[in-house]
Amino acid sequence: MSANGTITQTLREAAAQVLSEEKVGVVIGYGRDDGQEFSTPVFLRKAEEVKRLVFDDLCFGNLAVYLPRPEIRKMGKTGIVVKGCDLRAVNVLLRENVIKREDVLLIGVRCGGVGQPQLPKCSVCELHDPGGCDVVVGEAIEQQEVKxxxxxxxxxxxxxxxxxxxxxxxxxxxxxxxxxxxxxxxxxxxxxxxxxxxxxxxxxxxxxxxxxxxxxxxxxxxxxxxxxxxxxxxxxxxxxxxxxxxxxxxxxxxxxxxxxGFRSGFSAQEEAPFTTFSTEDSEEGIL
Amino acid sequence: MSEEKQNQSEKSQWQPRIVAFLCNWCSYAGADLAGMSRRGYPAAIKVIRVPCSGKVDPMFVLKSFERGADMVLVSGCHPGDCHYTSGNYHARRKLLAFRELLDFFGIDQRRFKISWVSAAEGAKWSSLVKEITAEAQALGPFKTFATMLQGEPS
Amino acid sequence: MGEQKLYQASANWLKSAVDALCAAGIEVLAPTQSESGKVDLARVTSSEQVIQSYPNTAFPLKRLFLPMSEVLLEYEKGEEGDVELGPKSAPAKELVILGCRPCDAAALEMLDKVFQWDYSDVPYQEKRDRTTVVSLACSEPSPECFCTSVGGSPQGSEQSDVLVFGGANSAALMQINTAKGEKFIERLADTVTPAPEGTKLPEPTELEQKFDPQKVKGWLDENFESNFWVENSLGCLGCGTCSYLCPTCHCFDIVDEASWNRGQRRRNWDCCSFALFTLHASGHNPRPDQAARYRQRLMHKFKVFPERFGRVACVGCGRCLKNCAVGQNLLADLADIESR
Missing domain, CATH: 1.10.1060 (Fumarate Reductase Iron-sulfur Protein; Chain B, domain 2)
Incomplete structure (x- = not known):
């Protein structure tokens, strides 16, 4: 059983729409060829190609790694499939001015976790529902409190x-x-x-x-x-x-x-701990 | 000299090597003042002058250990007194986090010291160096890195 | 070699060989399993550490002859100004590798060609000379295997001093290919016996040929500039996993690591997937993007190497496709090229 069972179809529709309306030059998502043990990155330029797109519980990769790449940027505005954890990386890239918000179209997926068995990071996921995306697919997932x-x-x-x-x-x-x-x-x-x-x-x-x-x-x-x-x-x-x-x-x-009190990637606006300081920071251990 | 004797005398003569990164505006001047006021301090400390404690990249510390330092000290202006307003505040965050990382790897964090010494604190500098030299002496040679220097990959 | 020499041994041959060799004071590398389940060749001192059933080892043999990092030269300046040079070479000790697969042994052929090409590489050759390779023929190729497409075979004996068939669950049959192999058999003493007259080697394991290197080369000859390189490298991260796990990749970098009075010159693995690999001091990079670097890797293996040495620099072990973090699939790419 997969927590991410029915997303693929709605994801393909969303990708086909943004590609056919020429809102983006490329959609980066996950695909699975015969014999592959996990879902791997695919780069779609045309709406007809969206049948290659899948979303399942073996979509491990953090596709945000491709956003700063010159060969991807050349293709025009980038549509990208992001899970909650991937969105956090996108937020850091935005915060650090590596990419501009208007240059990316975020297709968020409500992800119930990946891996068989599920990865430890997924059992303490605090971003099943990626906020702030341009398109969001998948059904709402109840967010459990993480201590x-x-x-x-x-x-x-x-x-x-x-x-x-x-x-x-x-x-x-x-x-x-x-x-x-x-x-x-x-x-x-x-x-x-x-x-x-x-x-x-x-x-x-x-x-x-x-x-x-x-x-x-x-x-x-x-x-x-x-x-x-x-x-x-x-x-x-x-x-x-x-x-x-x-x-x-x-x-x-x-x-x-x-x-x-800082946790990275929950917002694209925050200041990173090492780019700022507080006069109240701990002095413990300083002679 | 027999080998045993030589070992013994080496032990008693062993001096730790302490590398100290001092900010130009406060700690370096403080050390200078200690000298001018004729306050002695152990020669085990080797001073490297940097513009600001905020300039000290943790790589400097790691490199010092790699090259055989038994202890590393980073010293800057007291909070609020930085010549560049906030360099030492940044250093504080960065270096304390680095020290936690060393500890996480199981590397003795007593080998890495951070201090604030102002240009007026010649006396503090002198007693600080005496104190940490005694500690380094008590800790003995920093074997963690020394063995790595000899170590070959398998 | 004219008549093939065959010996037979019990199913337990691997363990008894380890014990016999260790007792004779010979260094032995045999398959072991780590806590995380990884199978790899490691120095063993007792047969208890050895496992007998596995598809292939995580690492190929390359690092035993071309170590990840090797000291070529070292020096230390004394207080009198005298300089001591090293490394002091220890007398080469005999080493036996037990249980590697035929593809990995065959890869030594490619490494030999490179390291004995215009100059015989001393550190490499020393290690080759002291080593006996005892391979284990494959009865069940893994899904990623494609040795038959690049001129190999699951029962290939190339560069194996001894090739062993069976074992683990059935009696073992040993094919002796070299004088080193004969010496190995002597050391096993009474645990092996000559196979009866007329004993035949097992039927070769079938493994479908998945592409034709000749056709691939034909396309490569014409298509240095092609959109194929861009399209098929979009996902490539540019890490060194494929090269470092490849049995035939052999590029290296030489670095000096010096301090106050002493230093070392080391030879470390390097990899054409890295941007730094071809970066000039001027800042110019003749392979400016991943497409160019990916092309280099394929071209070197399937075009340049065959032109220079008469065969492709790939043995079909499949480690690159199995371990790639983003599922780059060399086999699929070659099949794609062949179909063009």
């Missing part, structure tokens, strides 16, 4: 270990990293034209996949996403080495939530 302590359980599990066990754990995990940068490339918010890892004067982060290079890379990645990451979990899904990257991002989300 603060439910949000950061993955990070919590690691926090609960003693420090030396944590280091032992991360040494083992980070040693696996092969530096394919799939985590960076799949992230909608890693849109820098040139990543710090690719800057060599000076070479801040060593590119060799040894532990110190991998630690530097993962620390840098986590910090550059602090207060920005929306917790879509794509980095962890695509990691070919199964490194629990989501837990690192969750930890930093928890830090900004607890310290600054």
């Amino acid at each position: 603060a302590e439910q949000r950061y359980t993955e990070a919590g599990k690691i926090e609960a270990k003693p420090a030396e066990h944590r280091w032992e754990f991360w040494q083992k995990q980070l040693s696996k990293c092969i530096r394919c940068y799939a985590c960076r490339q799949v992230c909608p918010l890693c849109y820098c034209k040139r990543c710090i890892i690719e800057k060599s004067t000076p070479q801040w982060v060593q590119t060799s996949p040894h532990l110190r290079g991998n630690l530097a890379w993962n620390v840098t990645r986590a910090l550059h996403l602090t207060g920005r990451c929306v917790g879509c979990g794509e980095c962890e899904r695509v990691c070919p080495m199964d490194i629990p990257l989501g837990a690192i991002n969750q930890k930093m989300a928890k830090v900004v939530d607890e310290r600054f």
Whole structure:
């Protein structure tokens, strides 16, 4: 049984309409070819192509990653299928002036969660119903209340270990990293034209996949996403080495939530925690 | 000298290496004042002058550890006194979050210090350096990074 | 090799081979399963760590000969101004790889061609020389497999010193292909016996040919400029997963990592999907977008490599399509090209 069973048809109609009325040059959505194990991105230019579009509980990808791409922007205004979690990434892109609201047409889907079994992030989803979209498809889903302590359980599990066990754990995990940068490339918010890892004067982060290079890379990645990451979990899904990257991002989300009462991506207007400050911020731990 | 003896004398002579990033306007001037007032402080600390504590990217800290620092200190103007109005407020957010991340990885956060020292606080600078040098001495060499430096990928 | 030498062993051959080799003090890499369920070749010291039934390993053999990161040179300057150079090479120890698949062994042929081309690469060749490859013929190809389309076979013996048929649930039959293979058999002593006269190899496992590399190359020859490259790379994220998991991709980058008085020169994997791969110091990038980079990857494997070395640089293991985060499907793209 799928929580997202009947959306496909209404989604196709909505996409066909915006394409035939030439409101957009392209619709980015999910499709599924024979034999594919999950739904993958499709780029539709004509209304006739909408039969390729699907929405089911294997639509993992966060399609917002394609919005800043020059080859997509060339096609004209971009229509994009967004789940609630994806919308949060779009909000950050808007907030950071990477894209303009008038250049995108948001086709929101009311998503009951993806994955078989359902991903942990979906069981604590607070945005089943994506607000502020141009078109919304799917039936209303009852929004359950999510308590603060439910949000950061993955990070919590690691926090609960003693420090030396944590280091032992991360040494083992980070040693696996092969530096394919799939985590960076799949992230909608890693849109820098040139990543710090690719800057060599000076070479801040060593590119060799040894532990110190991998630690530097993962620390840098986590910090550059602090207060920005929306917790879509794509980095962890695509990691070919199964490194629990989501837990690192969750930890930093928890830090900004607890310290600054900030949660990323719920609005396109808010100020990010590191672009602003409060004179009342904690002084704890400063000599 | 026999190896054992050498090891012993190395231990007693071992001096931590502390890298300190000091803002140009307050902490650097504070350290300067300590010197001019002839207030001594341990030479284990290596000072790097930066325009503002807000300039300190956590990469600076990580790089220092990678290159063998046993402790890193970032010091700036007291809140409200930043030469650029708000650099230290930004530093405060960024660096404290960074410290939590280090802790999450299980890296000893006592190795990373943050302080506010004004241009008038030569005495504070002197006692601060004495205090953290003693702590670094007690903690011993920072093995986490030292072993990584030797470590080869499998 | 004229007459084929065949030996037979019990279904449990893998475990007894591990124990025999370990007892002889030889380094052994054999299939193991991680907590997360991933099967991969790892150094083992006892047969208890070994699993006998699996489709293929997560990683190909490449990293054993071309490590992800390898120290080519290191130096340390002493206080007197004297310089110590390294790395000190240890005497090469014998290594036996047990249980890789024929496609992964065949990939060594492509790597050999590159690393022994105009210059014999010393670090690579040392590792090749010390290693014996014992492959396990496939009886049940996975859905992503397409070795028969690129000149391979589920029972291909190319670059396998020994090819083993059966095992796990049935008696094993071992085909010896090289002198290294013969030495391996000697080490197994009485756990193997020569197969009786007239023993035949099992019937080849069927695997439908999914495209014709000749036809693909014909199209590639004519279509450097084509909208195909743009259309089929729209989803590509530009990460290195496909290349890094590919048994034949072999590009590398050389970096110097130096500090005050010492440093290392390392050879690290690199990948043509990265924008930085071809970025010039001037800022110009001859492969400015993902379409150009995607084209490079296909062209290199199916056009340039065959022109230079007489065969495609792909063994049909299917790791790239299985692991792609956005479902980029090399096989579908090649079939698409063939139909044009």
